[in-house]
Each structure stands twice: as structure tokens, then as C-alpha cells.
Amino acid sequence: MTLAVALGCIAVLLAIALAALLARRLSSATTFIYSACLCVSSVLLATALAQLLGRLPEADLKLPLGLPWIGANFHIDALSAFFLAIVNLGASAASLYALGYGKHEHEPLRVLPFYPAFLAGMNAVVLAADAFAFLFSWELMSLASWALVLAHHREEDNLKAGYVYIVMASFGSLALLLAFGLLAGSQGAYAFDQIRHQVPTGTAIAAVLALATLGTGSKAGLVPLHVWLPLAHPAAPSHVSALMSGVMTKVAIYAFIRIVFDLLGSPEWWWSVPILVAAGASAVLGILQALMQTDLKRLLAYSTIENVGLIFAGLGLALAFQANGFGAAAALAMTAALFHILNHTLFKSVLFFGAGAILTATRQRDLNALGGLIHRMPVTSVVVLVACVAISALPPLNGFASEWLTFQAILLSPQIPQWGLKLLVPAIGALLALSAALAAACFVRAFGTIFLGRPRTLAAQEAREVDRWSQSAMIALASLCLLAGILPGFIIDGIAPAVSYAVQARMPAQAGVDWLTIIPVAASRSSYNGLLVFVFITFSASLSAYAIHRLASRAVRRGPAWDCGFPDANPITQYSATSFSQPIRRVYGATLFRARESVDMPRPGDQRPARLLVSLRDLVWDGIYGPLVKAVLLAADRLDRLQYLTIRQYLSLVFLLLVFLLVVLASWP
Incomplete structure (x- = not known):
């Protein structure tokens, strides 16, 4: 029943996309489309939670669509139900937010038809149970999101963002197509149930693992496949950016889990090595790049790369533990990964919604052009502060x-027998610890520059709070961030069926532990109580505030903001985002980003202000994609001559190619 309801909702979303094309001239089209998407996404969310929390049996449904004599197979189990809930939690919040934010969209006809199609594609990927349905849904998701990235195509750099995104999406789809081709084998078993019973062997396993990692990693933003993400997220409307960062990357992670943990058979320990290496690199490079950015949405995009690295670290650990038969440790690592998937959907959606609110109020994304918004946008400032924490x-x-939980799983790594993993996992743990510290610095910098101090520009000075719809969406997700933090045991128990499906083990039940403490392994090793921490922080802060107001002088004295030692009242003398990141940039920038600083100092008598010019490079782009682009352009230049050949030359080329293919076929073992 739940599967039929979910597929019916997907059909309704596609119908809404069609209705958006027909109702493009109606003044109320924006409200109608987003309200309909909110209703459908809420039904899908309730359906997914009923399947997951109600422990309902798995269900299959075959539709007379797709390939002849095969049809389109769909399936819902605990794993797909969890990700279905993730998709529609983010979609519901984004649709609620868009009821207000969408009214500021200057080209709504470029957004409205593709938004419900994007939601339909993501939901269909999660429910697909054969290679054709999966890849078709994947392409629908990719093309709809590409159209949304190009919604503001007249703005500078957005066309480049769309081009890079569609190329990377095509590359990912090709990798997944090849992976499913190897999994299907010579029998052409496209259904997942058939694939599970004919697992490849030898080098084919390594090829499928590599192709699956490339295909899903390119969509998730795993280094070095991340280059599209900091371009596409700033280009898309803010509610779409929240979906791409908080939801679409999770659909890619679902695809990785489905292929590697489900379809590929029992894992071997070496599978985890490339995953852990890519995870560590993504976590550190992502957050370091975020620290260097002054564009708010680019900062959030690079932060997504860091969080994707954290999630893949949990998945890599789960592979290593499961391959060695450590079920409890594998369950802990998988729980940490799925829990962080939920958490990232919550707080990253709030942050992108906050970025959209700031953009609506000020028309600015540059951190150095903001400041003082805590007085002008108090609700937005509070919810963004919660998300930053x-x-x-x-x-x-x-x-x-x-x-x-991820670090608790890392602390269990000494029991792994392979020396390569014994050395690798602590190194990855150190990188994750570094990324956690840098993340705190990154978001102290972002919040302080945007909301504290004095307005640096007239736009920031004249900002006003956004509409109630946008505020409601942000408040709801920020409240869930708090609830999931103080009551994590209920979340752990809720996602346990999905963990059990993936690694055939689960963590012990947490809800019945005294004082709602979570105990991942044993009480003698470690435990954490979010509720007691929350009560202690609330009580100590309240007691301190009471003592200060009761024991100190009741006189109120107001003075000017600290001027950093300079008597100039100009807001430009404040600490800026660029100056905040300067120490970290000088430590890491020269090697990781080829950072260059130069000072433009005017001559005596020149009234121009002095300027500090900073340039950064993405070494992944310069080392991999830049030369590749040049090679493609060079090859296209050379091959351009083929269109000027004579008919005799064309026939000769076709003949030679046919002979070559026959020789290859004859020599094939």
C-alpha cells in the first residue's frame, strides 16, 4: 500500500510540472505550484515514516513501462524508506519556504515547471528496483536540476555553472550505466532481485566499485569530482540550492549504498580504502575552501563537500568492519553515516534558506558587504545561529x-586485522578532527561577519526581515536540529531498520537507557546524554545572566562598538571575512590553493583607497579538469577537418573502421 501511494504521489508531481506549464500566465501560479508540492511531499514523508517506523513489510510493484517484456520495477524497504523520508523532509521544507521566497523570483516560469519534476526524479530514484528505472529517474533528476541551475542564465558565470554541471552529470550517468551493465552480466538481468543472485567476481567487482564511486561521487560532490558543486549551488535559486545540497547529494549517497552494500555482495576489506581516502580529502579540502570564500552560497557549497566527506568516512568504516565480521562496529559506523545524512539535510537547508533570506533582504551574497543584520533580521539570525552551531x-x-558517533567508530579501528587500515583509519580520524575544528572557525566567521558588528553597506543597513512562510520553514528545521541533538537515542532507534538492512546488524536499542543516554558500544567505554548537556547549558547560562543582573549595577550604559583600536567610525574598519581567514590562508593557502596576496597602495596624493588583492586556485581543477578541457578543445579542433572530407574519403574511413571492429571481435577471448 505504501509503495502504491508513493508512486501515485510521484505521478501527481509530474502532473503538477505539466500544470505549471499550462498555468504560467496565472498570477497565483507560484502559490499553487509550491502549495501542491508541499502537500504531496508531506504525504510522501508520512508514507516513508509509516514504512520505516511502522516496520511494515517490503513491497514490490511492476508497472508496464520502460523496457519491453521487462517493465519498470519499484520496491520499498527500510533503506529506501529512510531516504524517501530524507527527500521529502527537505522537499516539504523547501516548498514551504518557497511560498514566500518564490514571490521574489523575477523569472518564475524558468523555475516552476522543473521544480516538481526535480522532486519526482529524486523520489523515483529511491524507489527504483531495476537498472532502467533507476537510470531513467536519475536522468530526470539531473536534467530537471540542470534546468533549475540555469534559471538565472543571464547572470554572470551561471552559463558556465550549467555547462560544468551537465558535463559532470553526464559523466556520472555513464559511469553508473557501465556499472549496471557489469552487474547485469551476459544474461541482461536488469532487475535488482536478479542482480543480487549473480554477483560479479574478480576484476569485475573492482570495476563496479570504481564506476559506482565515480558515478555517485560525482553527484554527491566527493573530491575530486566536486568541481560542479561550488558553481551550481550559487547559480540556482536558494530553495533549489537547499534541495541540491541537502537532498540531491543524499540521493547519490543512497545510490552508493544500494550498489555497494546491497547489489555487490559481501564486501572485502580493501573496498574501504579508496572510500576512506576520498572521504578524508573531501572533509579537509572542502572546509578549507569554505574558509577562503567571501560568497555566502559558495561557502555553503564547499561546506557540503566537507559533510559529504564525513558521511563517506562512516560508509568506508562500515565496509571495513563488515568485511571483517565486526557487526556491531559496522552498525555503529553506518548509524553515524545515516544520522549525519539526516542532520546535514536539516542544518544545511536552514543555512541555504538563511542565505536566500539575506539575499532577498539585501541583494548581497558578499560577506564583506553585510554586517549588523542581527538587529534588522532577528528571526533569521537566531535560526541561522542554531544551524551554524x-x-x-x-x-x-x-x-x-x-x-x-563517527569518532566512536574510528576508536574501534584497532581491532581491524589489516595493517593498512590500522594506519589509515587513525589518519582519517585526524583529518576529520581537523575539519571539525575548521568548520567551527568557518561558521564563526560567517555568522559574525553577516549578523554582528555594523552594516558595511547601505543595503545591509536597510535590510528587513523576510516573510512568515520563509521564517516558518527555517524555524521548523532549526527546531528539529535541537530535538535531534538532545534526543539522539530516538533517532538512532528510528533509523535502525535501515542500518540493519545495509549491514545486517544494528546498534542496541537506545530509547530505554536511563536518562536517555546513548551508549554506542558499552557504558564503560563511552556515553553521551544530549538532554543533560542541554539542561546544564540552559541552567548555567540562565544562572549567569541572573547573577549579573542581580549583583551588578542596574544602570544601563550604552557606548559605541569597539573600533579595533582605530578612532575612525567608518564600518569598513571592522574585521572582515577576508581578514578573519588570513591566518589560515597563510598556513594552508600557499600549498593547497596557490594563494597569492598583493597590496595595491596608491602613491602620495592619490585619493584611491589601498586594497589587498587575494587570488586562490582550485588545484583539482588546474590539475585534472583544466588540461582535460584543453585536450578536448584541441581534439575538436583537429577532428573538425573531418567534415570537409570527400565521399571517397568518408567511405574509406568507414571501411577501415569496420575492418578494425571485425579484428577486435575475432580476437576477443
């Missing part, structure tokens, strides 16, 4: 709970 992995919010 959560993403910085500070207790008692949800980001700390999932990252703490």
Missing part, C-alpha cells in the same frame, strides 16, 4: 551527536 558539531545540537 549544529554544523560546527557543538553540543547539544544534532551535528555533534552524529560526528561523535
